[in-house]
Amino acid sequence: MAKTNLIGLSKGDYKGAPTTLCQGCGHNSILSQIISACYEMDIAPEDLVKFSGIGCSSKAPTYMLERTFGFNSLHGRMPAIATGAMLGDTTLTGIAMSGDGDSVSIGMGQFKHIIRRNVPLAYIIANNGTYGLTKGQLSATSEAGLALKKQGINEFDAIDICIEAMASNATFVARSFAGDPKQVKTLIKAAMGHNGTAILDIISPCVTFNNQDSSRHSYAWGREHYSSLHDMTFIPARDEITIEDFEEGTSQDVTMHDGSIIRLKKLEKDYDPTDRMAAVQVLEEARAGNYLLTGLIYVDPDRPSLIDILNLTDTPLNRLTEKELRPGRETMQAINDAMF
Amino acid sequence: MKNKIINDFSITVGTSNGSGSQTSNLTILRALFKMGIPVTGKNMFPSNIQGLPTWYTIRLSKEGYTASRDEHEIVVAMNPNSFERDLNDVISGGVFFYDNSIKMPIERDDITVYPMDVKNIVKDAEIPTNLRSMVANMVYVGIVAQVLGIEIEKIKMALDFHFKGKEKPVSINMGVIEASATWAAENLEKTDPFYIEPMNKTDGLILTNGNTAAALGSIYGGVQAVGWYPITPATSLVEMMNSYLPELRNTKDGKHTYAVIQAEDELAAVGIAIGAAFSGLRSMTSTSGPGISLMGEFVGLAYFSETPVVIWNIQRMGPSTGLPTRTSQGDLKQAMSLSHGDTKHIVLLPGTVKECFEFGWKALDMADRAQTPIMVLSDLDLGENQWMSEPFEYPDEPMDRGKLLWEEDFEAFEEKHGKWGRYRDVDGDGIPYRTVAGNRQISSAYFARGTGHDNFAKYSEDPDVWLETMDRLNLKYETVRHFVPDAIVDETNNANVGIIGFGSTDSAIEEARDLLAKTGLKTDYLRLRALPITETVKKFIRKHEKNYVVEMNRDGQLEEILRLEVPYSANTLFSSTLNNGLSLTAEWIKNDILAMEEKNHG
DSSP, X not given: OOOOOTTSOOGGGGBOSOOOSOTTOHHHHHHHHHHHXXXXXXXXXXXXXXXXXXXXXXXXXXXXXXXXXXXXXXXTTHHHHHHHHTTTOTTSEEEEEEEHHHHHTTTHHHHHHHXXXXXXXXEEEEEOSEETTTTSEEOTTSOXXXXXXXXXXXXXXXXXXXXXXXXXXXXXXXXXXXXXXHHHHHHHHHHHHOSSEEEEEEEOOBTTTBOXXXXXXXXXXXXXXXXXXXEEEEEOXXXXXXXXXXXXXXXXXXXXXXXXXXXXXXXXXXXXXXXXHHHHHHHHHHHHHTOEEEEEEEEOTTSOOHHHHHTBOSSOGGGOOHHHHSXXXXXXXXXXXXOO | OOOOEESEEEEEEEEETTSSHHHHHHHHHHHHHHTTOOEEEEEEOOSOSSSSEEEEEEEEETTOOOSBOSOEEEEEEOOGGGHHHHHHHEEEEEEEEEETTSOOOOOOSSSEEEEEOHHHHHHHTTOOGXXXXXXXXXXXXXXXXXXXXXXXXXXHHHHHHHTTXXXXXXXXXXXXXXXXXXXXXXXXXXXXXXXXXXXXTTTTOEEEOHHHHHHHHHHHTTOOEEEEOOOTTTHHHHHHHHHHHHHHHBOTTSOBSOEEEEOSSHHHHHHHHHHHHHTTOOEEEEEOHHHHHHHHHHHHHHHHHTOOEEEEEEEOBOSTTOBTTSOOOTTHHHHHHOSSSSOOOEEEOOOSHHHHHHHHHHHHHHHHHHXXXXXXXXXXXXXXXXXXXOOOOOOSSOOOOOSBOOGGGHHHHHHHHSSOOTTOOSSSSSOOOBOOTTOOOGGGOXXXXXXXBOTTSOBOOOHHHHXXXXXXXXXXXXXXXXXXXXXXXXXXXXXXXXXXXXXXXXHXXXXXXXXXXXXXXXXXXXXXXXXXXXXXXHHHHHHOSEEEEEESSXXXXXXXXXXXXXXXXXXXXXXXXXXXXXXXXXXXXXXXXHHHHHHHHO
C-alpha cells in the first residue's frame, strides 16, 4: 500500500498530467517540491486552487494537482485572475506559478498591484532569464552581457524580482534555486502559510536555451555562487513545538498568521528577515557582489491581506444564495421613495 | 401681450465648470418635476475639472417629450467666456438672463433681456466669504423662479433632497434664492411670454439616471464581485454601487456579501471580475470605450473559457480618447465581436433608465445561464443625464445561476449523463454544466484555459476537437438568441415605413414619429434590445417597404449588422446616422427621414 499523509492521501493524489517540459528543466523540480509540500502539509488537493499566466512556467501547473481547480490565464494577467478567484472561497489556499517574462515584463504592473493588495497566495516565479516557449529570447531578468544563440548580447541590466517586490512593499519575499530542492520545499510551505502575497523567486535553469556555465540562471553558476541566509525548518501549526537543542542566539522563529513557525538557523552571520532595511541591503549586496543569495529575505506576517480588508461573510461568497444576495422585496419601495 | 407659452420650452444655463452650478441646475430641474411638469436635464460639460464653459439644459414639455432640442428659448449667462455664444444661442423671441457684472455689449432687440445683480444680492445675503462663489449660482435660481413662475416651496423640497435634509446648507441656499426672487420682483418687469404652471404629469414617477439604475439593478441581481477602473462616463455606476451596497447587501453583523475592487487598469478590472466568476461569483465591470478596447484580450478568454461576466459599456465618443464627455453609439460592432479569432458576444441594449435597472439583474442571470460575457451598452446620455422614469420594479423572476453543479449534484448528473466534463454538451443546447473553485467533489475540478481544450478541459491541438468546440459555441449563441430580451415593436400605424433604433435615441425617435405623422408620414417603430437579433426583428424588416435605421455612429453599424442578418431584405434598409457627440433631436431625425423619403420617391 502506498504511503499516505495524515488525511489519508498518497503522493499520487497530488500528481498532474505527465510533464511536457524539457528533461532537466528546473520547473519540473519546482513542481515536485510543490507536490511534496502539499502532501507533507496534509492539504487536500480540493482545498487548493492554482493559477498561471502564459509561458513554460505557466504550462507547468498542468503537471501537478489535477484534482485542483486552476486557471491557466493570459500572459502577464494571472494576478488579476487570482485576485478575483481568491474571493469566492477564502478557505482555499492559492498557488500561483509564473515566470520572469510573465511577471516582470508583460506582467510587471499586475505583479506590483497584487503585492500592493496583499492577496493571500503563494506566488512562485520560475525564473530562467529567457523566453523558452518562443525558443530562447532575452528576458527582463537576463543579465547584461548574456549571449544567447540568435539573440546576440544583452545590453541591459537585469530586473531583480526580489528588489521589485521589496519596492512594492511585499509582505513575503524569498529567493531559492531549483538546484536546492529542500530549501525550495520549505519556502513553498512557508509561502502557503503566509496570509498575504508571498513572492518566491526561484532560479530555475532552462536547459535548452540558457544553461551555459557562465549564465546567471544556469545550474553550474547557481551551485558555484550559491549563498543561503539561513537553514530553514517549517513547523506546521498543528505540530507540538519541542525545544530542539540549539544554542541561544543562533536561531530565530517567525510565527506565521496561521500559527505555523518558520525556524531559521543562523549560518555565517545573523540575519533577521523581519528587518526591512536589512532585506534591501542583502539584496543589493548580492546584486553588487554577483552571487545567488537565497532564503527568506523578508517577512511581515501581520499585515492585513485583501481578504481581511474586504470584511467578507464567514460563509464563502460562492455559497451564498438568492436569500443573501437579493435585497428583500420591501427594500424596493424604499429605494424608489428615496429617489426624487 | 404676446400669447403665453406655458411649460413648453428649454432653459439653458451657461456657467463655468467646477463652479458648483450643478446643484442650482438640479434644483430647478427637481422643482419643475415636483410641480408635475415633464422635464429632462442634460449636462453639456467639457473634459475639465475647473474653468471651461459648461451648459445645462432643462427641457419642459407639457406633452411629455424628453429628447434634446436645438432651440434655446431661455438662456442664463453666468460665464463671461461663453457670454457671446450664449447670447447668440437665444432664439428670436426668447429670453436672456445675465450676470450684470459681465460688461459686454448686447446688440439684440428681438429678445427679452434681464440683468441679474448677482454680486450685490450675494453681498447683502451676509454669506460667509468662502461660500459666496458657490451660492452665487443660487441667484439665478431665485430670479428665474420669480420671472417664470417656479414655486418656491418646490425649490425648498429640491434643496432638502439634495442636502439630505441638512438644515444649514438648505437655509443658506434658500436665503439667497428668496432674496433673489424678491430682488427680481422689485427690479424686473416681466415682458416675456414664457410661463411655468403646475401640472400633474409626473405623479408616480421618479427622476434619476441610467448609471444609478444600472448600479441598483446589478445589486438586486446579486452582484458579488466588481473590478473597475475610473473612466468618464462610467465611473458613477460603480460609485452608486458603493453608496447603495452597504445599506442593501451587508449582513446584520456588518459583513459584506460582495467585493468591489478598484483595479490598476481596465485589464485588471475585467480580469478580477473573470477570476471571481471562475470561483462562482456574480461578477461585473463598468467602463467606456478606451477601457473596452483594453478589455478585449480578457473578454476573448472569458468567451473561450466560458466564464460568465457582465461588462457595462457607458459609451462615449470614439475613436481613441475621442470626446470623453460626449455621447455616442459607436461601440456596437466592437461589442459584438470583441477580441481576436472567432468571437461572438451577446449584447444588451437598454433604452430607458428603467431598463438599465432591469438589464442590471437580467444581465447577471444571462451571463450565468449562457456562461459567456454579456456586453451591456448604455451611453453617456442615458447613463449620466437626468430622466423621468417609472419606479424600478423588483425582479419578477428568481435568480438564475444556470447550469451550476455543486457536490450534491454530481451523483444525479453522472447517473443521467455519465462522466462530467466541463465542456461536455449533454443537453444539446451548446451550454455545458459548470463547476466552480471551492467545489470539494473530487471529480469536479478542471483547469480553465484560453488554449485549445477538449470536453474535459484538457489541452488539445486536435483539429476535430477544435472544430467541435467552436461549433458548440456557435450552437450556444443560437440557443441564447431565444432568451435575449426581445425587441419592442409598435406597429399600431400599420405603416409601410419602419424606424429601427436602440438605446438612448428612444425618446427622440418617438417624438420624431409624432412630427413625421404631422407631415403625413406614418411610421412603425422597432426598438432593438439585444444582439443577436430575434425573429421579431426579421419579421419587422420584412414587413416594411422601407426601414430607417437610426443610430449615433458614422457608418450605420446596426444597419450593417441587420444587412447581414436579413440579406434578402437588405434593400429595405436605410441608414440614418449622426454622430457629433450630442444626443439626437427629434427634429433632426424627422428631417433626415423626410430627405431620404424624398430621395426614395424621386
